Amino acid sequence: MVACYNSTLFRLLDKHAPVKTKIMRPKPSCSWFTSTLRKLKSSRRRLERIWLRTHSAEDLQHLHTATNHYHAAIIKAKIQYNRNLIMSQPSSRHLWKTVNGLLHRKTPTPVLPSHDSPTSLANLFAAFFTDKIHKLHANLLSRSDRISPYSVSPSPPPLLTTFQPVSINEITKLLSDSPNSQCELDPIPTSLLKQCSASLIPTITTIINMSIQSGVFPDDFKKCSVHPLLKKPTLDKESLNNYRPISHLSFLSKLTERVVKQRLLSHLTANNLLNNYQSAYLKSRSTETTLLYVHDHIIRAMGQQKITGLCLLDLSAAFDTIDHSILIHRLHTWFGLSGPVLDWVQSYLSNRSFTVNLQTSFSSTYPLSFGVPQGSVLGPLLFILYTTPLSTVISRFSTNHQLYADDTQLFISFSAPNFAQNKIILESTIASIHSWMVSNFLSLNPSKTEFLLIGLPQQLTKLSHTSLSLPDNVTVSPVSSARNLGFIFDSNHSLSQHISSLSRSCFLHIRDLKRMRSSIDYFTALTIATSLIHSKIDYCNSLFLNLPSSQTSRLQLILNSAARAVTNTSKYSHITPILKSLHWLKIEERIQYKVLSLVYKTLSLNQPPYLRSLLTLKTSRPTRSSTVITLLRPPTSSRLKLTNRSFFHTSPSLWNSLPNELRSISTTLSTTTNTPTFSSPSTSIFALSPSQFHKKLKTYLFSKSFPP
Numbered sequence: 277m278v279a280c281y282n283s284t285l286f287r288l289l290d291k292h293a294p295v296k297t298k299i300m301r302p303k304p305s306c307s308w309f310t311s312t313l314r315k316l317k318s319s320r321r322r323l324e325r326i327w328l329r330t331h332s333a334e335d336l337q338h339l340h341t342a343t344n345h346y347h348a349a350i351i352k353a354k355i356q357y358n359r360n361l362i363m364s365q366p367s368s369r370h371l372w373k374t375v376n377g378l379l380h381r382k383t384p385t386p387v388l389p390s391h392d393s394p395t396s397l398a399n400l401f402a403a404f405f406t407d408k409i410h411k412l413h414a415n416l417l418s419r420s421d422r423i424s425p426y427s428v429s430p431s432p433p434p435l436l437t438t439f440q441p442v443s444i445n446e447i448t449k450l451l452s453d454s455p456n457s458q459c460e461l462d463p464i465p466t467s468l469l470k471q472c473s474a475s476l477i478p479t480i481t482t483i484i485n486m487s488i489q490s491g492v493f494p495d496d497f498k499k500c501s502v503h504p505l506l507k508k509p510t511l512d513k514e515s516l517n518n519y520r521p522i523s524h525l526s527f528l529s530k531l532t533e534r535v536v537k538q539r540l541l542s543h544l545t546a547n548n549l550l551n552n553y554q555s556a557y558l559k560s561r562s563t564e565t566t567l568l569y570v571h572d573h574i575i576r577a578m579g580q581q582k583i584t585g586l587c588l589l590d591l592s593a594a595f596d597t598i599d600h601s602i603l604i605h606r607l608h609t610w611f612g613l614s615g616p617v618l619d620w621v622q623s624y625l626s627n628r629s630f631t632v633n634l635q636t637s638f639s640s641t642y643p644l645s646f647g648v649p650q651g652s653v654l655g656p657l658l659f660i661l662y663t664t665p666l667s668t669v670i671s672r673f674s675t676n677h678q679l680y681a682d683d684t685q686l687f688i689s690f691s692a693p694n695f696a697q698n699k700i701i702l703e704s705t706i707a708s709i710h711s712w713m714v715s716n717f718l719s720l721n722p723s724k725t726e727f728l729l730i731g732l733p734q735q736l737t738k739l740s741h742t743s744l745s746l747p748d749n750v751t752v753s754p755v756s757s758a759r760n761l762g763f764i765f766d767s768n769h770s771l772s773q774h775i776s777s778l779s780r781s782c783f784l785h786i787r788d789l790k791r792m793r794s795s796i797d798y799f800t801a802l803t804i805a806t807s808l809i810h811s812k813i814d815y816c817n818s819l820f821l822n823l824p825s826s827q828t829s830r831l832q833l834i835l836n837s838a839a840r841a842v843t844n845t846s847k848y849s850h851i852t853p854i855l856k857s858l859h860w861l862k863i864e865e866r867i868q869y870k871v872l873s874l875v876y877k878t879l880s881l882n883q884p885p886y887l888r889s890l891l892t893l894k895t896s897r898p899t900r901s902s903t904v905i906t907l908l909r910p911p912t913s914s915r916l917k918l919t920n921r922s923f924f925h926t927s928p929s930l931w932n933s934l935p936n937e938l939r940s941i942s943t944t945l946s947t948t949t950n951t952p953t954f955s956s957p958s959t960s961i962f963a964l965s966p967s968q969f970h971k972k973l974k975t976y977l978f979s980k981s982f983p984p
Contacts, residue, residue, distance in 0.1 A: 277479075277482070277483050277486065277494075278483060278494040278496045278497065278528070279496060281463075281479060281480075281483065281528075282463045282496060283463075284463075285463035285464045286463045286464075288464075289463065289464050307357060308353045308354045308356075308357035308358070309353070310353055312349065312353075313346070313349055313350060313353055316342070316345065316346045316349055317346060319342055319346075320339070320342040320343055320346050323335065323338050323339045323342050324339055326338075326339075327339045351794070351795065354795040354796075355795060355796055355797045355800075356797075358378060358792075358795055358796045358797075358800055359796065359797050359799065359800045361374055361378075362374060362375075362796070362800045362803055362804065363800070363803065366455075371803075371804070371807050371808070372807075372808060375788065375792075375804060375808070378792055378795075378796075386505070387506045387509075387513045388504070388513065388634065389513055389514045389515075389516065390514065393637075394634045394635045394636075394637035395634075395637040395638070395639070397634055398631075398632040398633065398634040398637055398638060398639035399632070399639040399640055400516070401502075401504050401516065401519070401521075401632045401634070401639065402502070402630070402631065402632040402639040402640065402642045403642075404516045404517075405502070405521050405632075405642075406642050406643075408517075408593070409593060409596045409597060409646055409647065410645075412592065412593060412596075412597055412719055413597055413599075413646055413717055415719075416597070416714055416717050416718075416719060417717070419714050421711060421714065422714055422715050423711060423715045424715065425599070425602045425715040425716045425717075426602070426605055426609075427665050427668075428609055429609050429610040430668070432612075433547065433549055433609075433610060433611055433612035434543075434547045434612050435612045435613075435614050435615075436540075436543045436611075436612050436613050436614070436617050437614050437615035437616065437617055438489075438615065438616055438617060439488040439489070439535075439536065439539050439616070439617060439620070440539060441485050441488070441489065442481060442484050442485055442488070442535050443481070444477055444478065444481050446535070447477050447480055447481045447484070447531070447535075448473065448477055450531060450534055450535070451469075451470060451473055451477065451480075451531070452470070454466070454527070454530075454531065454534075456470070457527070458527055459501050459524035459525065459526065459527075460501055460524070460633065461499055461500075461501055461524070461525070461526040462526050462527050462528075466527050469527065480528065480531070483528070483532075484531070484532050484535055487532055487620070488532075488535065488536060488539075488616075488620060489616065490616065491615075491616035491617070491618075491619030491620040491623060492619075492620070492623050493532070493620060493623040493624040494529075495627065496526070496529075497525075497526060497528065497529035497532065498529075498624075498627055498628040498629065499525075499526070499628075499629055499630070499631075500523050500524065500525055500628065500629065500630040500631075500644070500649060500650075500651070501523070501524045501525075501630070501631060501632075501633045502521045502522065502523050502524070502630050502631065502632045502633065503521075503522045503524065503632075503633055503634075504516075504519040504520070504521060504522070504632065504634070505519060505520050505521075505522045506518060506519055506520075507519065507520050521632075521650060522650075522651065523630070523649065523650035523651035523652075524633075524651060525649065525651055525652055529652075530652065530653050533652060533653035533654040534653050536620070536624075536654060537653055537654050537657055540654075540657065541657070543611075543612070544611065544661075547612070549610070549611050549612075551660065551663075551664045551667050551679065552667075552884075552885040552886065553667045553677060553678055553679050553886070554660050554663075554664070554667070554679045554680075555678065555679065555680050555884060556656065556660055556679070556680045556681035557656045557657055557660060557681070558660075559881075559883070560877060560878075560881050560883035560884055561883065561884045563680060563761040563762060563763075563816065564815070564816045564818060564874075565874070565884050565886075565887055566678050566680050566685075566761065567760065567761055567763055567816055567819060568816070568818050568819060568874070568887065568923055569678060569886045569887060569890075570586070570678055570685060570687060570760075571769075571819045571923070572890065572922050572923040572924050573676060573687060573689065574586070574687070574689075574730050574769055575769070575918060575919065575921045575922045576919070576922050576924060576925075577689035577731070578730070578731055578732055578769065578916070578918060579913070579914035579916050579918060579919035579922070580689075580913065580914055581691070581732065581735060581914075582689045582690060582691055582731065582735075583689065583690060583691075583692060583695070583729055583730065583731035583735050583736065583739070584687055584688070584689045584729075584730045584731065585686075585687065585688050585689075585690070585698065585699070585702055585727070585728070585729055585730075586685065586686070586687045586727070586728045586729075586730055586758075586760075586765065587685070587686040587687070587702060587706065587725060587726070587727050587728075587744070588683070588684075588685055588725065588726040588727075588728075588758060588760060589683075589684040589685075589686065589706070589709065589720060589725050590720070590721045590724035590725055590726075591682045591684075591713075591718060591719060591720060591721060592719040592720075592721045593647075593719065594659070594681075594682035594718060594719075595647055595648050595650060595655060595656075595659055595682070596646060596647035596650070597646055597647055597717045597718060597719060598646060598647050598648055598658075598659065598662055598717065598718075599646060599716070599717045600622075600625045600626070600646070602662070602716060602717070603625070603648075603658060603661075603662050604618065604621065604622055604625075606661065606662060606664070606665070607621060607658075607661060610661070610664060610665070611661060621658075624654070625648070627643075628643070628644040628649060629641045629642060629643050629644060630642055630644055646717070648662075656681065659681065659682070660679075660681065662716070663679065663682075663716075663718075665712070666679070666684070666709065666712060666713075667679065669708050669709060669712045670686070670705060670708075670709065672708070673701055673704060673705040673708070674688065674701060675687070675688045675701060675702060675705045676688065678886070680761060683761060684709070685760070686702065686705060686706070686709075688701060688702055692731075692735050692738035692739060693738075695739050695742075696741075699742075699744065702744065703744055703745055703746070706725075706744070706746055706747070707746075707747055710722075710746075710747040720747070722746040722747055722748055722750035722752070723750055725746060725750075725752055726752075726755055726758040727744050727752045727753070727754050727755065728754060728755060728757075728758055728765060728766075728767060729742060729754045729767060730765065730766075730767055730768070730769050731767075731768075732768070733768060736767065736768075742754050754767070757773050762815065762816075763815075763816050763819065764777060770827070771819065771820065771823065771827065772827060775827055775830050775831060778812060778813070778831075778834070779830060779833075779834060781812060782809050782812050782813065782834045782838070783834065783837065785808050785809050785812075786809065786834075786837050786838055786841050789801060789804055789805060789809075789838070789841045789842070790841050793841060793844055798842070798843070801841065801842045801844075802842050802858070805838045805839075805841065805842050809834070809838045810838075813831060813834060813835065813863075813866070814866060814870065817866060817867050817870050818867065818870045818871050818874060818923065820863075820867050821867055821868075821871055821920075821921055821923065821926060822920040822921045822926060823921065828863050828864060828867075831863045832862065832863045835855070835860065835862070835863060836851045836854075836855070839851065839854045839855050839858055839860060840854065842858065843857070843858070852982065855981075855982075856981075856982045859978065861974065861977055861978060861981050862981045864981075865977040865978070865980055865981045868930055868977060869973060869974065869977055871923065871926075871927055871930060872927075872930055872931060872934065872973060873970060873973070874887065874927075875891065875907075875927050875930075875931050876962065876966070876969055876973075877966075878891060879891060879893075879905065879961065879962075880960040880961065880962055880966070881960075887923075890923060890924045890927075891907055891927070891928070892907065892908040892910070892928075893905065893906070893907065893908065894906040894907060894908045903936075903940060903941050904936045904939040904940055904941065905931075905939045905940075905941060905961065905962070906931075906932055906939070907927070907928035907931050907932060908928060909925075909928045909929060909932070910924060910925060910928070912925060934973075934976065935976060937964075937972065938964065938969060938972055938973060938976065939962075940962065940963040940964065941961060941962070941963060942960060942961055942962060942963050943963065
């Protein structure tokens with residue numbers, strides 16, 4: 277059926293839109309130049325010729341009038357064109373590409389090694405990518421310290437033997453929500469498929485249902501097109517090791533994966549089978565929740581005059597070395613997949629292949645014997661299920677940890693005199709992780725592991741012999757700062773280096789916005805600032821809670837500069853009326869907005885579990901306040917002011933200070949006088965929906981930013 281589907285669409289496309297070759301002469305891009313402008317230009321040139329012939333004052337006045345009118349029309353046409361262009365972009369990524377075009381920035385052309393033939397280079401890349409994984413896998417297999425990877429789940433999981441069939445309505449929604457991305461494996465463009473969805477969805481639904489019910493993933497869906505991409509522009513383009521394989525899969529195969537992913541997640545969530553320490557690719561768990569938990573642990577340790585050792589582990593080609601037999605065994609024993617469901621996953625992983633595509637030239641076909649498919653929908657979920665037992669290994673030690681896909685963070689806090697024994701614990705934990713990864717064909721890269729010692733300066737000076745001894749005779753010395761999931765941590769946890777990096781990036785965007793401000797209108801400038809500058813300021817800004825004013829003022833300066841660029845006002849203008857007119861919260865209120873939003877989401881969904889453990893509901897008594905959610909304020913165990921930066925200590929006070937309307941209990945729970953319980957992750961305990969809560973929260977904080 278898949279072969280028939282593809283061949284029929286290929287044939288119809290070739291019939292109605294056959295490929296034709298045309299010679300295109302490059303022309304300067306001037307899409308804003310309309311026919312009206314062309315007429316005005318012609319009229320102005322005619323008046324110019326008349327004045328050159330007569331040199332009369334009257335003709336010169338006519339020429340000046342026509343010139344001014346023409347220039348004003350050009351500015352108006354540019355503004356209208358740019359506004360339509362900006363507003364039509366579906367995402368920030370597309371928006372930034374559009375802004376680059378408006379600023380006449382050159383899009384970097386794909387860089388490739390020197391070659392005589394694209395086909396031979398494609399084969400060279402394909403052989404290199406294959407050999408790299410095979411050598412890595414063989415090296416792990418040959419190690420003498422390998423142990424059996426077939427661990428058993430702590431408790432037998434509920435079984436998932438069959439997938440629920442998909443309906444036409446579900447496919448329709450998935451299709452409309454999917455991006456218009458496509459690759460050369462697709463028979464027709466995705467945008468055209470959506471236009472023809474009424475005719476094609478019944479066939480697509482039948483194919484997907486036959487696949488998930490029979491436990492067979494079609495062979496045509498297992499093909500992959502790989503495009504090599506240079507990892508960084510500064511790397512040597514002649515070295516194949518500096519290229520990353522970017523995989524492209526057919527649209528219909530990814531649509532099938534989305535259906536399966538939804539059903540797997542429903543099973544895993546309903547039976548609480550997901551790893552509580554894993555945050556990647558899961559709803560309500562993000563880089564911000566992960567970093568906030570680690571940040572909170574560090575701040576509370578500093579408040580107790582303790583030092584935290586933070587170790588950021590690095591894996592080599594993590595997704596590419598997964599062993600299929602181990603994955604299938606783990607899916608069955610840890611997560612209860614069996615019958616046609618397990619057969620489908622096994623079919624999905626087996627007999628996969630790829631070709632490298634360079635400049636419309638293809639390499640030979642190479643098999644994919646290991647790993648989960650790069651660029652797939654289901655691959656990331658399978659990876660985090662594969663690494664679930666790692667948390668069990670780490671939990672045997674007194675070391676805390678958080679996982680985000682293949683990023684593993686280990687952290688342990690201690691008093692300065694106890695550094696030696698805690699360093700041994702951390703080294704033992706890493707050794708056990710290394711042993712587990714070797715047995716599971718994952719390659720820990722000790723040479724790229726980063727180690728930070730974070731604490732108060734007077735405590736850090738008490739340490740000596742701070743290097744870590746890692747497996748394979750690798751020694752790692754502490755670094756002063758390291759990038760952790762896009763956020764820079766430093767040894768004193770002042771976050772000053774991160775704010776400096778953030779300032780450089782944001783002011784670059786603000787300067788670009790000022791450059792193009794004359795050719796865009798107010799609403800377009802507002803869209804650009806919100807998408808490109810606010811997104812950077814607000815990323816993980818919950819970690820900025822109660823930072824010293826010397827740091828938050830630097831963030832406020834960024835916001836003020838962006839506001840002046842949007843409104844086209846001078847730097848000497850008073851900023852408060854400008855921010856108020858834009859309806860932008862000040863930095864302090866933006867931080868509080870994020871923290872309170874996280875509290876609401878965590879309490880409402882009971883997720884993520886590691887943040888939920890930091891919030892304690894106060895037991896209600898039969899009073900007027902029993903209809904609102906109140907958090908218990910933990911006792912302060914430190915006199916240090918930096919303790920106020922802790923989410924654990926400060927978020928209850930912020931939450932309890934909200935108006936009762938924002939903290940009201942749902943009517944289904946308001947009749948009880950006891951603490952509300954969480955019967956299901958999808959059941960909210962709040963009277964306000966998420967959109968209502970966030971709208972009223974912003975109104976409340978706006979009145980704090982700009983009191984009447």
